[in-house]
Amino acid sequence: MAMMPSWQDKTFGGRKLGGKIRAALWLETEVGEGNIFTKAQLRQAFPGDAQIDRRVRDLRDHGWRIDTSRDDPALKQEEQRYVTKGAEVWIPGQAKTAKHKNSLTDAQRRKVWQDDNFLCRTCGVGVGESYGDGGIELSKLNVARREVLMADGSTEFQLVTECKRCGTRAGERQVDLGELLSTVKALAPLERKVLAGWMEADRRALSPLEKLWGVYRTLPADARAVVKQAVTDED
Ligand SMILES: [Zn+2]
Structure with missing residues (x-):
C-alpha cells in the first residue's frame, strides 16, 4: 500500500x-x-x-x-x-479522474441515456412518463455517477441514467460487481437462461408460474379452491 x-x-x-x-x-x-x-x-x-x-x-x-x-x-x-x-x-x-456533473456535454449525456434505453436504472421510469402513483409529476432523466467496486478490488465511477426523483431521494449508491459476478456464477443453468432472456429484452417477463399466480389471486374463493385442489392433487 x-x-x-x-x-x-x-x-x-x-x-x-x-x-x-x-x-x-x-x-x-x-x-x-x-x-x-x-x-x-x-x-x-x-x-x-x-x-x-x-x-x-x-x-x-x-x-x-x-x-x-x-x-x-x-x-x-x-x-x-x-x-x-x-x-x-x-x-x-x-x-x-473525477468528472464534474456539469462537464458532461449534451452528446455524452445522450449517449448514457441511449445505452440505458432511456430508462431510469433505479426505478425503471421512462423519459417523460408519469410515475403511476396518481401524481401529475412527469419523469425527467438525469445522469448520475455510480460507484462500482470492480472484481479486482478497484473502484470506478460509471455513468448511469437516473430520474430526477431517484436522484434526490437517495444518497450515493454503490454496487459490488465482484459480489454480483459470484452470485451469477452460482446460478443454476435454468436460472441463468431466464436471466439472460431478461437481459436481452432489458425487461423482466413474467414466468408462466407468476402469470398463473397473478390470475389465481384474483379468483373468487370457490374458484381458488378448485385450482388449489388441482395443484396439490398428485397424479
Ligand atoms: Zn427513477
Whole structure:
C-alpha cells in the first residue's frame, strides 16, 4: 500500500498538497468514516484556508460522500457527516479522474441515456412518463455517477441514467460487481437462461408460474379452491 501523506503536510514527495487533498486526508485520519465533524473543527484544522468548506464540498465530485443536515435530518445544522471515502485524491492522477456533473456535454449525456434505453436504472421510469402513483409529476432523466467496486478490488465511477426523483431521494449508491459476478456464477443453468432472456429484452417477463399466480389471486374463493385442489392433487 502506498504511503499516505499527513493532512498537516504541505508538500509530499516534492508535490504541493492543495486544500482539497489535505481536507481529504484530515477527514480520513482525524474524523473517520461514519463520524460527524463541524465547520468549526474544520476551520480550526485549516486556519490558513478561507475556502476550506468549499474544498470539502469539492471532494463530492471525487465520489466522497459527505452529508449535511439537509441530507441527514439527524445532523444539526453546523454538523456534517463523513459517510464514505471516494477517490484517493492524494495519489497523483486520482484527483483528475473525477468528472464534474456539469462537464458532461449534451452528446455524452445522450449517449448514457441511449445505452440505458432511456430508462431510469433505479426505478425503471421512462423519459417523460408519469410515475403511476396518481401524481401529475412527469419523469425527467438525469445522469448520475455510480460507484462500482470492480472484481479486482478497484473502484470506478460509471455513468448511469437516473430520474430526477431517484436522484434526490437517495444518497450515493454503490454496487459490488465482484459480489454480483459470484452470485451469477452460482446460478443454476435454468436460472441463468431466464436471466439472460431478461437481459436481452432489458425487461423482466413474467414466468408462466407468476402469470398463473397473478390470475389465481384474483379468483373468487370457490374458484381458488378448485385450482388449489388441482395443484396439490398428485397424479
Ligand atoms: Zn427513477
